[in-house]
Amino acid sequence: MSLISTLARLEAVHTGRAQPAATVRHRHLSERPLVLVPLTTAGEAGAPLGALVGTDRDAPHLLVVEQPRDRDLRFAFLAELADVVLPYIDACAGAVETAERTETDPETGKRVKVEVDLCADAAQLIVPSRAGIDFVRLLGRSMRFRRTAEQDPEAPHPAPPRVPLLGRWLTHYGERARVPGSSLLLAMTDVLGRHWATGQSTLEDQHLGALLAWIDPPEGMSGAEAALRAELERDAGGQLLCPPAGPATDPAFDNKLLAPAIERYDRARSALAAAEDGADADERLAALTAAEREIRALVDSRTRPTWDAVWRGLDLLRALPEGARVEERWTRDRWSFTGHRDRVLAGEPPQPRRDDAVTAANKLATREREQARLEAQEALDDPLVMAGRRLAGEAFAGEVTDVVMAYGEGRRPAPRPLVTVRTDDRPQLGERAKVYRSLGGRPQAAEFVGYEEDGSCVVLRIVDKMGRGKEPEAGSVPEKGDRVCFTLFEHEQRGGAKLPDPEQTPWTHGGPPGEAVPEAADPLTEEDLL
């Protein structure tokens, strides 16, 4: 954490309200995101309890597993989830525009431009917290190897085809969420925490209710009071007023409300199965329906506050103007989305349990590159982030006090003007260090020449983006009196060295992966109940 954000937190403590940690929004928000608030059963890996999901804040779909240990009910839940999520994804995957991409021609080995489809928009998924992202990944993992009746007619409990398909999409989203700056799958706590500094620790910021309480406390309350209420206050029945954002539930809820309700449901179900005549069955069916309705109401009562909180967070974030380079990063997300769509359409198998060496190295390289890109772009978009870089000596801003025309020594002398910048910042400039400024959105490079006047003035030599002529193009050289900001880091990231094809994996990394074997489905638990 930089000293600037620490200071913001301390000010938040002092004023009782969260302070801005960014002046623009650094993540893309879709017009119509899909919000997912999942709940899971304590102690079970693959036993969801229910979810609120949808794109309409006033009309979410409530999905409930009345007995999470029952395999058939769990599988029905996943199929229902696929029914809600997949149409949303398909709608985005269906609308395409034409884009250009450079590819290596397999015959000539030359780089050529080809026209390809790019999805006009990508489906955006929003979950309340970081644990929600892990849960999306877990759901994806639990679904993508399921076998359909078509693939394996013998398999017990075949899945409808949309279930493994949703598993593959959720896996893709879970993987993409690990790429810095990506907005395909966002955790509300992370995004809010990026834009506001609260008066509590980052650990406590993981609580969505407390975080919102600091950012937007109710009338007449300080952020600290409201956050404490969100964390701890319980009603007369001992239940938290602001239930945890999930997927884990509060133990008091499990023990006092959910467990008895599930027990009643189990009893009603076995009573119905044992019914002897029609009239008896009708009555028992009514009891079962009542028990079902009770559990649905319980799940709704635990997910609805979080659902509303996520949408409130979206409102707060939408009030911030979008950063200038956010759109560019979202285009990368669209490429990622389109790429996955194409892999699914091409009939490729689901993502393997373990990546091969080349895929893993590629993923790691992508994350590193995107991290550097994100850091540079956030600083260029947002003076508050740039202030942090200036404090760290990685950038400097100031006024141009002198411009002297000079020329390079080549055969055709090119303009190499010397620019003197007066600054209070203390950049850590080495000899002939390269610095960059943004000129109409493109980076212009300059070279550090030396300090003047006891170190408060920096002399730079501008080296590019001045046109081909002897005289620099108008506006390409700063003028006396201009405010300029140069960075020591590069604005655009170059890709690293290309990795070999998977078939060329060296022995040090396990050698070529060999013939791809289809991944086996997960073994099923013998019992129908976990």
Place this chain on the structure above:
Amino acid sequence: MDKGALASALGAPSAFGQSQFAFVRGNAFEARVKADGGAELLRLVHERLDPGAAPPADARVPELTATGPRGRAARTELALGEASAAGAWTLLDHPMLALDVAGSPAFLEPDAVVVHPDGSWTVVEIKSFPMLDGSADPAKVGAAARQAAVYVLALEELAARLDPVPPVRHRALLVCPKDFSNLPTASAVDVRKQRAVTSRQLARLTRIEEIADALPEGVCFAPDLPAEELTAAVESVPAAYAPECLSACELAFHCRARSRADGAVTALGRPVRAELGGLTTVADVLAAARGETGDPADPAVAALRRAAALRAEALEAACR
């Protein structure tokens, strides 16, 4: 002492609790792993830790019931000694171990301890979080490793009293459900590092008698005392709150409230505290940043002022 009851009496109840679903699931899984005289469990120990030994068949499962923790600990000691001498696979189901913590004995109950045919001992931890594609949640594995390390220490204390001293293996066995099923799978966890850390921490713990001696005469922590008296009593024991306490201690909410009331910057996290040099309270830091107090020659103060100026400039630029 029941810290949970104390926290409730102080008006800052802890939020810990276990869901009965997790409890039932954990017990069911453990019972499954230990079924048939621990056949499956011993198979896993043999496969993962001691493939060179004879495969376990007809393992001994000594009876360990006795009255009271002391009785059970004595029974465990006896059984362990016998098993080491017997030279056969032995499973001790829920043994009781004693460990000296700051001068008072703490009783510990590992899920199981296995005695190998060569007389060495292995700690087994059975957890209900899943091992997905061979890997589990690192935070949970870390917690399990720390727990196992404490058992290893207690076993070593016990082993030192036997003759010949049986070796305690420093690789514990972690048993978890495989993927999404209820079938057990296991992984050997090296706990040497955790063991060294715990052992060092135990050695430097302030002795309980010393803490007791430092307390004023007549101090009492009974939860039925009036809240004010109780607060004063708790105050007499020094505490250094940091946000990490929230996930470990029942009294954390109380300590947090005190820490916030004092304006301690550590309440925002240990790294925050580390950046601010000698400035420890929110009011001090903000006054120094505004230039009201503090020595400008102090590097922490100078950095703070630059940060405050840059932040103000950036926010002003954004408003325009």
